[in-house]
Amino acid sequence: MRINETKAPTRRRTPKFPEWLRPMAATLTQERFTGPEWIFERKFDGIRLLAFKNGQDVGLFSRNRLPQNIPSVAQAIMRLSIDELILDGEITWGGGEVTYHIFDVMWLDGRDLTSLPHNVKDVIRNLSDSLYEHRRSPHWLKMKCEMSQELVVGGFTDPQGKRVGLGALLVGYFDGGDLVFAGKIGTGFDTKLLLDLRAQLDELEITKTPFTKAVGLPRVRAHWVRPEIVVQVGFIEWTVHGKLRHPRLLGVKNHPQITPT
Numbered sequence: 001m002r003i004n005e006t007k008a009p010t011r012r013r014t015p016k017f018p019e020w021l022r023p024m025a026a027t028l029t030q031e032r033f034t035g036p037e038w039i040f041e042r043k044f045d046g047i048r049l050l051a052f053k054n055g056q057d058v059g060l061f062s063r064n065r066l067p068q069n070i071p072s073v074a075q076a077i078m079r080l081s082i083d084e085l086i087l088d089g090e091i092t093w094g095g096g097e098v099t100y101h102i103f104d105v106m107w108l109d110g111r112d113l114t115s116l117p118h119n120v121k122d123v124i125r126n127l128s129d130s131l132y133e134h135r136r137s138p139h140w141l142k143m144k145c146e147m148s149q150e151l152v153v154g155g156f157t158d159p160q161g162k163r164v165g166l167g168a169l170l171v172g173y174f175d176g177g178d179l180v181f182a183g184k185i186g187t188g189f190d191t192k193l194l195l196d197l198r199a200q201l202d203e204l205e206i207t208k209t210p211f212t213k214a215v216g217l218p219r220v221r222a223h224w225v226r227p228e229i230v231v232q233v234g235f236i237e238w239t240v241h242g243k244l245r246h247p248r249l250l251g252v253k254n255h256p257q258i259t260p261t
Contacts, residue, residue: 017054017084021106021114023063024088044101046092051077051100053085073100084109146234149173149244150253151182153229154210156201158221165194166201169249170222171231172211179227181214182242188234188249197252201225215241 048063051073058078060068070091077085086107092099106114155170168186172179189197204225211217230253235244 015110015112017110018086018107018112020061020065021050021086023048023050024104025063044090044092046090046101049073049089049091049100050106051085051087051089053077053080053082055083070098072098076100082109147237148250149233149235150230151233152179152227153201153225153231154179154181154227155222155224156198157184157218157223159194160221163194164191165189165196165198167221169197169231170211170218171233171244171247172214172227175213178212179210180242181211181217183216183244183247184218185231185233185244185247185249187247193249193252197229200229204228216243 047068049068049070050061050063052059052061056078058074060070060074062068068091073091077087084107085105087100087102088104088106089100089102092101104114106112151171151173153169154172157167157170159165159167168184170181170184172181174180201223206224206226209217209222209224210227232250232253233244233247234250235247237245239245
């Protein structure tokens with residue numbers, strides 16, 4: 001008699017709960033565009049937070065894997081009727097309350113969900129059918145909301161290292177009879193513009209600073225010029241000290257009488 005032997009079905013192994021998953025990072029872009037394939041979200045001004053729930057154990061970590069002690073969030077996650085869970089999001093504070101804004105569910109009861117499309121600092125935009133990537137992703141972009149202001153050039157600094165032409169423009173605005181120093185602009189140039197601007201500024205050089213109100217004005221490797229060249233500047237905001245935050249050059253103009261917006 002011949003007996004047909006059949007193999008017992010292979011049991012699928014449940015993946016081990018991960019100790020860590022590297023969070024996805026957004027790529028900063030200066031481009032402005034839209035399209036039906038993109039999901040736009042407002043960027044929160046908070047702290048990135050990853051939450052790991054394994055049974056009754058809950059761990060909260062920064063994006064650099066530093067433990068975070070936020071009892072209200074940990075207790076809320078512990079009360080969820082889920083055994084295994086990993087969340088990626090951001091913490092904000094307001095009105096005395098802590099809010100955990102969840103970007104993605106990365107792990108759920110033995111399943112790695114980072115291979116599934118997204119469905120969920122500034123504006124954040126996701127390519128709607130993109131996957132979760134454990135790196136800085138070109139499919140998850142952040143755009144800084146900028147202000148724009150015309151400012152006059154009152155000086156510049158020498159270049160350092162391999163940079164050519166100039167290091168930074170020293171800019172300001174007219175307030176009555178005063179030229180008020182507003183800050184330094186060191187980004188937004190290409191090599192040709194650096195060299196062209198330096199040639200123009202050399203012709204306008206003077207011995208003393210034209211700024212009559214100036215806090216934080218550089219004194220080393222600084223050159224002063226007649227305030228005749230006007231530039232368009234993009235920046236995030238005015239600081240409490242009246243300086244530009246994260247300025248960048250947008251263009252060069254030629255109208256010197258400028259007042260701040």
